[in-house]
Amino acid sequence: MTRVLLRLVLAGALPVLLVVVWWVASAGSTDVYWPPLRTILTAFPDVWMPERLRADVLPSVWRLAAGYALAAVAGVALGTVIGSHRRVRAVCEPVLEFLRAVPPPVLVPVIMLFAGIGDTMKVAVIASGCVWPVLLNTVEGVRAVDQVMAEAARSYGITGAARLRSLVLPSASPQIFAGLRQALSIGIILMVISEMFAASNGLGFTIVQFQRGFAIPDMWTGILLLGTLGVVLSLLFRLVERRMLGWYHGLRDAARRSP
Amino acid sequence: MRGTNAALGVAGLAGFLAPAEAAPRLGLVDEEYVPPASRIAVALGEEAGDPAFWTALGDTLTGWALGLAIASCAGVVLGVVLSVVPYLRQATASTIEFLRPIPSVALIPLAVLLYGSELRSVLLLVVYASFWQVLIQVLYGVQDVDPVAEETARSYGLGTWARIRYVLWPTALPYVMTGVRLAAAVALILAITAELVIGAPGLGQRIGVAQTSQAVPEMYALIVVTGLLGLVINVGARAVERRALAWHQSVRGEVAV
Numbered sequence: 021m022t023r024v025l026l027r028l029v030l031a032g033a034l035p036v037l038l039v040v041v042w043w044v045a046s047a048g049s050t051d052v053y054w055p056p057l058r059t060i061l062t063a064f065p066d067v068w069m070p071e072r073l074r075a076d077v078l079p080s081v082w083r084l085a086a087g088y089a090l091a092a093v094a095g096v097a098l099g100t101v102i103g104s105h106r107r108v109r110a111v112c113e114p115v116l117e118f119l120r121a122v123p124p125p126v127l128v129p130v131i132m133l134f135a136g137i138g139d140t141m142k143v144a145v146i147a148s149g150c151v152w153p154v155l156l157n158t159v160e161g162v163r164a165v166d167q168v169m170a171e172a173a174r175s176y177g178i179t180g181a182a183r184l185r186s187l188v189l190p191s192a193s194p195q196i197f198a199g200l201r202q203a204l205s206i207g208i209i210l211m212v213i214s215e216m217f218a219a220s221n222g223l224g225f226t227i228v229q230f231q232r233g234f235a236i237p238d239m240w241t242g243i244l245l246l247g248t249l250g251v252v253l254s255l256l257f258r259l260v261e262r263r264m265l266g267w268y269h270g271l272r273d274a275a276r277r278s279p
Numbered sequence: 280m281r282g283t284n285a286a287l288g289v290a291g292l293a294g295f296l297a298p299a300e301a302a303p304r305l306g307l308v309d310e311e312y313v314p315p316a317s318r319i320a321v322a323l324g325e326e327a328g329d330p331a332f333w334t335a336l337g338d339t340l341t342g343w344a345l346g347l348a349i350a351s352c353a354g355v356v357l358g359v360v361l362s363v364v365p366y367l368r369q370a371t372a373s374t375i376e377f378l379r380p381i382p383s384v385a386l387i388p389l390a391v392l393l394y395g396s397e398l399r400s401v402l403l404l405v406v407y408a409s410f411w412q413v414l415i416q417v418l419y420g421v422q423d424v425d426p427v428a429e430e431t432a433r434s435y436g437l438g439t440w441a442r443i444r445y446v447l448w449p450t451a452l453p454y455v456m457t458g459v460r461l462a463a464a465v466a467l468i469l470a471i472t473a474e475l476v477i478g479a480p481g482l483g484q485r486i487g488v489a490q491t492s493q494a495v496p497e498m499y500a501l502i503v504v505t506g507l508l509g510l511v512i513n514v515g516a517r518a519v520e521r522r523a524l525a526w527h528q529s530v531r532g533e534v535a536v
Binding site for chain 1 (some may be wrong): 283284287288289290291292295307312327345366367370371372373374376378381382383384385386387388389391392393405408411412415416419422423425426427454459464465467468471472475476483486490495498499501502505506507508509511512513514
């Protein structure tokens with residue numbers, strides 16, 4: 021009971037402190053760019069009414085989900101193939117390195133030429149940026165499969181799908197999840213950027229509209245909403261990760277407990 | 280083995296470039312949208328002869344390097360401190376989880392208002408974005424410390440500093456390296472994005488100008504330059520990584536066979 025309480029206090033103390041400091045420090049602010057926190061919070065419900073949430077936030081989230089899912093599937097699949105075959109890796113590496121090195125936002129104008137300014141363009145931009153951390157981490161994870169276990173699997177004649185399912189993917193999964201986590205934040209960045217370029221709805225579009233119209237408190241509410249969205253997605257991610265990597269954390273805990 | 284690898288790599292590159300040259304020439308894709316690779320190469324040559332291009336490259340690199348250096352130092356120091364001091368990791372977890380996912384591009388409007396299109400605008404975005412890459416990797420890496428090694432070090436009476444140096448750091452180093460490498464890429468993305476969106480001087484700004492003036496081959500040439508720049512950065516980071524991790528499984532396996 022006390023441990024749960026302690027954890028709650030530890031999790032809550034710093035955010036509360038920071039919010040209080042922000043509230044107090046900005047309370048008498050007359051600076052146009054740093055409005056008092058009270059003003060921002062009062063503006064929040066007026067700006068983000070249900071209609072606006074449905075019209076601007078839902079499409080953004082949908083595009084992000086589609087692009088991210090595409091990138092995750094493609095990244096893990098390609099990464100496993102590239103990571104487990106030395107020759108494939110040698111052939112693909114220069115091209116992949118180059119494609120990965122191109123900053124995804126500069127592809128927005130290019131993808132716009134082909135896909136117009138609709139949802140397809142935004143999903144393509146998000147997927148093309150998110151795929152690299154997943155791919156890179158999968159390759160690294162697959163390469164770092166324990167040599168002894170790999171030899172053991174070989175001598176037991178475990179090959180193909182069984183080897184993939186019971187040796188390679190589990191062993192690489194902590195790395196893959198690290199990649200997925202990074203891809204999530206890159207995905208949100210690209211979601212916003214693609215909407216800043218050419219869009220008629222979406223979070224990024226709305227925030228830039230506020231800034232151009234010098235509606236500074238409204239702009240701040242947008243930033244706060246993006247933060248909240250990020251936190252919610254991050255919590256969801258953690259739930260999934262805990263489920264999928266339960267065995268891994270369990271193993272660590274067991275090793276920690278045993279003398 | 281090294282020669283074969285290089286040959287395979289060149290083959291892969293040729294297999295990528297050949298369709299990029301042939302498809303527009305054969306009319307499979309619109310030449311207006313995708314100029315043939317050779318046309319892009321010509322535009323690239325023209326860019327290289329323009330002093331303004333080199334100034335832009337210098338501006339981009341300055342923003343990138345300064346931002347990455349600040350973010351890496353801060354990320355590593357803070358990451359180690361957070362995981363070594365009891366309760367600090369738990370106390371900051373929720374705050375980190377809140378701040379980290381705020382996309383740095385959401386700060387673009389704020390950066391524009393505060394600093395206009397100066398270097399400081401770019402730095403604000405670059406540092407904010409790449410800092411989390413390093414920090415999260417450091418935290419992941421520290422979590423991966425082998426409990427047996429940790430307990431052993433403790434029972435041998437190693438102090439905090441020695442445990443960081445001999446147990447924690449070697450375990451976390453591969454993660455830190457991956458983090459810095461990813462941060463280097465993210466820093467470049469953000470530097471160029473900031474230039475593209477805000478209009479701070481640099482390669483991104485030139486891409487924006489080429490785009491609005493319908494100079495499609497020049498736009499592609501500049502995109503290729505950003506790719507090459509990223510490539511150089513990544514190869515450099517990888518060389519450093521290989522040096523620092525010569526003892527680690529993933530690198531060792533490569534050398535042995």
